[in-house]
Amino acid sequence: MMPPQQALTALADWIRASSAPRKTPLGGDAEVGPYAVLVPQALDQAPAPAFATGALPLWILESQAPASLPAIDTEAPASQDHMPFRLGHIVWMVEDGRFPGIRLINLTDPAETLQAALDREEPGLDLGLTAVVFLPRW
Numbered sequence: 001m002m003p004p005q006q007a008l009t010a011l012a013d014w015i016r017a018s019s020a021p022r023k024t025p026l027g028g029d030a031e032v033g034p035y036a037v038l039v040p041q042a043l044d045q046a047p048a049p050a051f052a053t054g055a056l057p058l059w060i061l062e063s064q065a066p067a068s069l070p071a072i073d074t075e076a077p078a079s080q081d082h083m084p085f086r087l088g089h090i091v092w093m094v095e096d097g098r099f100p101g102i103r104l105i106n107l108t109d110p111a112e113t114l115q116a117a118l119d120r121e122e123p124g125l126d127l128g129l130t131a132v133v134f135l136p137r138w
Contacts, residue, residue, distance in 0.1 A: 002101045003101075004064040004127070004129070007101035008060055008065065008131045008133075009068075012038055014099075015035050015037075019032060019034045019035045019077075020032070032077060033073070033077025033080055034070075035080055036057070037051075037055065037070075037074075039057050039059045040060055040062040042061075043061060043113070044115055045114065046112060046113050046114075047110055047114070047136065051074045052074060052076040053076060053083075054076030054077065054083050055076050055083070056083050056136075058134065058136075059107070060131070060132065060134070064132065091104060103125065103132050104133055104135055105135065106134075106137040107135060107136055107138065109138055110138055118132065
């Protein structure tokens with residue numbers, strides 16, 4: 001199993017590639033905006049900052065965050081699938097084993113701390129061995 005930071009780097013690289021401008025039929029570039037945004041956060045904090053409707057923030061632990069994450073864009077993407085479809089795609093890819101070493105944790109309340117969600121869904125999870133991605137499910 002790969003270390004948590006390496007697992008999250010693979011996910012960040014995929015998000016970066018999925019957020020890149022696409023070529024138009026006439027050869028120009030069409031901005032699509034971020035597919036998702038990885039947001040490093042402390043375990044004892046609730047998800048922050050606030051994001052526009054349509055944005056897809058995925059919170060990760062500060063201690064597991066890769067060094068080269070893109071800046072946090074809180075705006076809705078210019079041209080991406082609806083957020084629930086993007087979220088479902090990421091869940092499917094993780095559950096399909098495309099990003100080994102990542103465990104998904106549901107956040108059911110925007111005021112819930114990451115620790116509370118982790119304790120509810122995966123008590124005792126070894127954070128030194130498993131990367132954790134917190135999903136907005138409210």
